[in-house]
Amino acid sequence: MKAINTTIFESQAQEYDAWFDNHPELFQNEYLTLKNAIPGGIGIEIGVGTGRFAEVLKIPVGVEPAHAMAQMAIARGITVIKTKAEELPFQVCLLTMP
Numbered sequence: 384m385k386a387i388n389t390t391i392f393e394s395q396a397q398e399y400d401a402w403f404d405n406h407p408e409l410f411q412n413e414y415l416t417l418k419n420a421i422p423g424g425i426g427i428e429i430g431v432g433t434g435r436f437a438e439v440l441k442i443p444v445g446v447e448p449a450h451a452m453a454q455m456a457i458a459r460g461i462t463v464i465k466t467k468a469e470e471l472p473f474q475v476c477l478l479t480m481p
Contacts, residue, residue, distance in 0.1 A: 387467050392432075392449035400433040400455060414439055429468045434459040446471065 392399075403410040417436060428437045431445020434456025444462045447453040453463040466472060 387448055389449040393451045396433060396449065396451035396455055399452075400435060403435055410435075428461075431456050431461060431463060434461040434463075437461045 414436065417440060421440070426442050426444075428440075428442045428445040431437050431442075431447045432449075432452045432455075434445060436442075437445050437456065438459040438461065442461070444464065445456055446464045446466055446468060447456060448465065448467040450465070453465055456463050464472065
């Protein structure tokens with residue numbers, strides 16, 4: 384499997400996160416879309432990034448391969464599993480809505 388290049392996410396983590404501060408209406412739109420699209424309860428965010436959305440959506444755990452972004456998510460109170468989605472260290476069980 385090809386290695387994921389996280390260089391851009393390491394070097395631009397602060398800028399990525401600040402973009403949402405500079406565009407609060409877009410953050411709010413994305414937040415509301417996600418809030419309406421995901422079921423409530425315990426979950427995990429794959430590609431948690433800086434944890435900005437996991438924090439407001441109350442998602443306690445995220446997967447993130449980029450160290451700089453993972454550190455920002457941790458600072459927001461998110462438990463981060465530092466890996467990539469293709470190599471999750473646990474078994475995934477997919478559920479469908481009734």
